[in-house]
Amino acid sequence: MRLIKTFFAVCVAAAMVPVALHASSGAPVLPEQSWSHTGIFGSYDKHAAKRGAQVAVEVCMGCHSISLIKFDQLRALGLSEVEVKKLAEVQGRSKNDRMTSAMDETAAKDSFGVIPPDLSLITKARKGYEDYTYALLTGYPSEAEMELVKKVMAKGAISEQDALEVQSALLINAHDKEQMKAKLERLVGGANFNKYFPGNFLAMPAPISAGSVQYADGTDNSLKQLSRDVVTFLAWAAEPTMEERKSLGFWVMGYLFVLTILLYAIKRRIWAKVH
Amino acid sequence: MSTIMEWIDKRLPVTELIKSQATEYPTPKNLNYWWNFGSLALTVLIIMIATGLFLAMHYKPDAALAFKSVEHIMRDVNFGWLLRYMHANGATFFFIFVYIHILRGMYYGSYRAPREILWWIGVVIFFMLMGTAFMGYVLPWGQMSYWGAAVITNLMSAIPVVGNDLVIWIWGGFSVADPTLNRFFVLHFLLPLLVFGVVFVHLWALHAVHSNNPVGIDAHDDKDNLPFHPYYTIKDLYGVGVFLIFYCYFVFFAPNAFLEADNYIPANPMQTPAHIVPEWYFLPFYAILRSIDFLGSFSKLAGVIAMVFSIAILFILPFLDRSPVRSFRYRPLSKQLFWIFVANAFVLGWVGYNPPDASLFSGAIPLILIGRTSTAIYFGYFVILWLVTALDIEKPRPVPKCL
Numbered sequence: 001m002r003l004i005k006t007f008f009a010v011c012v013a014a015a016m017v018p019v020a021l022h023a024s025s026g027a028p029v030l031p032e033q034s035w036s037h038t039g040i041f042g043s044y045d046k047h048a049a050k051r052g053a054q055v056a057v058e059v060c061m062g063c064h065s066i067s068l069i070k071f072d073q074l075r076a077l078g079l080s081e082v083e084v085k086k087l088a089e090v091q092g093r094s095k096n097d098r099m100t101s102a103m104d105e106t107a108a109k110d111s112f113g114v115i116p117p118d119l120s121l122i123t124k125a126r127k128g129y130e131d132y133t134y135a136l137l138t139g140y141p142s143e144a145e146m147e148l149v150k151k152v153m154a155k156g157a158i159s160e161q162d163a164l165e166v167q168s169a170l171l172i173n174a175h176d177k178e179q180m181k182a183k184l185e186r187l188v189g190g191a192n193f194n195k196y197f198p199g200n201f202l203a204m205p206a207p208i209s210a211g212s213v214q215y216a217d218g219t220d221n222s223l224k225q226l227s228r229d230v231v232t233f234l235a236w237a238a239e240p241t242m243e244e245r246k247s248l249g250f251w252v253m254g255y256l257f258v259l260t261i262l263l264y265a266i267k268r269r270i271w272a273k274v275h
Numbered sequence: 276m277s278t279i280m281e282w283i284d285k286r287l288p289v290t291e292l293i294k295s296q297a298t299e300y301p302t303p304k305n306l307n308y309w310w311n312f313g314s315l316a317l318t319v320l321i322i323m324i325a326t327g328l329f330l331a332m333h334y335k336p337d338a339a340l341a342f343k344s345v346e347h348i349m350r351d352v353n354f355g356w357l358l359r360y361m362h363a364n365g366a367t368f369f370f371i372f373v374y375i376h377i378l379r380g381m382y383y384g385s386y387r388a389p390r391e392i393l394w395w396i397g398v399v400i401f402f403m404l405m406g407t408a409f410m411g412y413v414l415p416w417g418q419m420s421y422w423g424a425a426v427i428t429n430l431m432s433a434i435p436v437v438g439n440d441l442v443i444w445i446w447g448g449f450s451v452a453d454p455t456l457n458r459f460f461v462l463h464f465l466l467p468l469l470v471f472g473v474v475f476v477h478l479w480a481l482h483a484v485h486s487n488n489p490v491g492i493d494a495h496d497d498k499d500n501l502p503f504h505p506y507y508t509i510k511d512l513y514g515v516g517v518f519l520i521f522y523c524y525f526v527f528f529a530p531n532a533f534l535e536a537d538n539y540i541p542a543n544p545m546q547t548p549a550h551i552v553p554e555w556y557f558l559p560f561y562a563i564l565r566s567i568d569f570l571g572s573f574s575k576l577a578g579v580i581a582m583v584f585s586i587a588i589l590f591i592l593p594f595l596d597r598s599p600v601r602s603f604r605y606r607p608l609s610k611q612l613f614w615i616f617v618a619n620a621f622v623l624g625w626v627g628y629n630p631p632d633a634s635l636f637s638g639a640i641p642l643i644l645i646g647r648t649s650t651a652i653y654f655g656y657f658v659i660l661w662l663v664t665a666l667d668i669e670k671p672r673p674v675p676k677c678l
């Protein structure tokens with residue numbers, strides 16, 4: 001019996017391994033971010049989401065729609081009516097319109113080869129959720145990393161030392177030097193490389209960099225801050241009912257705990273007579 | 276009040292039915308908590324039908340509108356998010372409960388005489404449930420909905436002669452498309468109502484032969500039984516309370532834990548997802564399907580047959596088990612086989628989750644080998660259980676004379 005139990009334990013443990021198995025399959029591990037809205041007590045950081053709405057409208061909506069949200073809904077994030085109208089005008093819309101991009105789909109397809117996906121649900125639609133979107137926005141090679149790539153490519157053959165350096169900078173596997181070389185060539189040739197996009201090359205050029213957006217209140221506009229803000233906004237756009245859900249959940253759970261304890265007490269009492 | 280009841284009872288004996296089938300219905304006094312899962316499954320079924328009905332009032336079974344209408348429910352319908360998350364997570368709990376319910380029956384020998392028909396009706400319910408869940412998952416018309424539907428319906432093409440025509444008939448065209456979605460919606464609406472009906476036949480069969488119990492001997496009337504009410508009404512209600520706590524945790528705080536991220540991408544027939552996985556509750560069967568890959572052009576058909584047979588074999592389980600003792604509590608060998616079977620089901624699920632070309636220890640053990648072995652163990656359970664009992668290899672321990 002002990003043998004069986006061990007076997008059982010091992011099998012159940014094996015069923016939990018998928019994470020490990022997947023991690024070893026090549027995709028880089030996403031750096032874990034902390035978000036105010038995740039976890040059971042979490043609620044959206046409204047200030048960040050409000051700033052993020054500005055980034056989304058001024059930058060992302062040049063190509064992407066966020067069609068499940070109407071401009072007017074942004075008031076839930078603390079934007080005034082005037083601010084909403086101004087943002088809508090950036091895309092040539094009015095406040096009751098859906099947040100659709102001014103760029104039409106055929107034009108987008110002509111310039112990028114793909115239609116940029118609607119961002120309404122993007123934080124729920126990728127493994128890694130918010131962390132992925134954030135990693136994507138911050139995962140384009142920096143200038144220093146581009147220098148490194150150029151330096152390595154200038155030498156012709158990639159040495160072991162260089163390969164490791166490139167691996168730690170751009171998260172490309174150092175074992176397969178052929179593949180690394182092919183990727184670096186495309187990168188130097190001007191293709192859009194991203195550390196976290198599956199397969200590394202995508203149709204979206206780095207959409208934001210430090211300073212791309214000026215915040216009215218003077219909040220720091222580094223790449224990290226802009227990315228955080230826009231991702232917070234997109235998380236809100238993906239599920240505006242999340243806060244209502246969690247706050248109702250607390251009442252429901254509280255009620256259920258009391259109810260279940262009572263039911264258990266009654267059960268004990270009724271069954272006490274049975275020997 | 277009582278005169279009204281008398282008037283009714285003379286014409287339709289309601290009081291008598293409630294007494295004999297519910298309040299005073301004799302139930303073995305030694306049932307453990309594994310016996311709660313039938314009433315739990317029924318509770319979930321009711322939740323599913325109730326939430327499903329309201330979802331159907333706002334959902335649009337049209338390939339161009341379905342995805343958006345689900346988001347409309349999530350955002351614009353009052354408590355629409357609650358309906359949808361209850362329904363989606365309800366399916367998960369339904370399967371957890373039905374799996375435990377079936378395993379409970381397998382462990383305590385509830386499938387044995389005189390409960391064969393009760394058991395068969397259960398297996399029929401299980402098949403209907405799988406069909407319902409499969410078609411329900413197609414309705415949000417996300418990437419996994421679409422490609423899951425494509426992969427599974429395509430399996431029918433393995434059927435000789437009529438296969439290809441059959442698939443076209445099911446699709447209502449030459450691919451999974453609008454007509455497919457529309458009919459899946461109609462069937463997804465209909466099937467649970469049929470399940471509800473069949474559950475009553477299940478209960479009818481149960482009440483004809485009464486519950487089995489952990490000791491696995493027949494209960495003798497007075498000293499072994501308790502009236503269903505209040506003993507089991509309260510025990511079942513307590514179980515429902517515990518269930519609701521777990522369920523509501525997921526519904527309110529982790530509603531997407533069992534949902535695939537890809538299904539928040541609208542269905543796109545031109546773009547196959549990198550890795551198509553069915554919902555978790557189908558994974559063991561999906562693994563069995565895929566592990567038959569060594570029969571050349573017959574592989575696909577054989578895989579489908581193995582998959583269907585892996586459940587249908589439950590129909591003949593009552594005849595495979597020849598032991599004089601029902602409950603595995605007193606059957607040391609059967610008990611070990613049972614736990615191997617359960618553990619193996621987890622392994623199958625894990626194999627089904629991973630891509631078919633994956634491997635363990637960087638290539639040393641290809642996953643497909645583990646899948647084949649596990650499939651063999653799955654079917655092996657039934658064969659060995661039969662051999663061990665038919666050839667009297669197992670020596671059961673003494674069974675108590677009364678409960």
Ligand code: HEM
Binds near residue numbers: 377380589
């Ligand atoms: C919609 C799904 C189902 C519902 C709602 C349901 C409901 C119930 C209920 C309320 C009971 C009585 C309480 C109990 O013993 O747990 C019961 C008993 C039983 N069910 Fe189910 N059931 C379902 C599916 C199944 C399936 C899939 C099987 C087997 C393959 C099955 C086999 C049995 C058996 C053998 C009993 C008698 C148990 C005993 O007394 O040992 N049921 N069912």
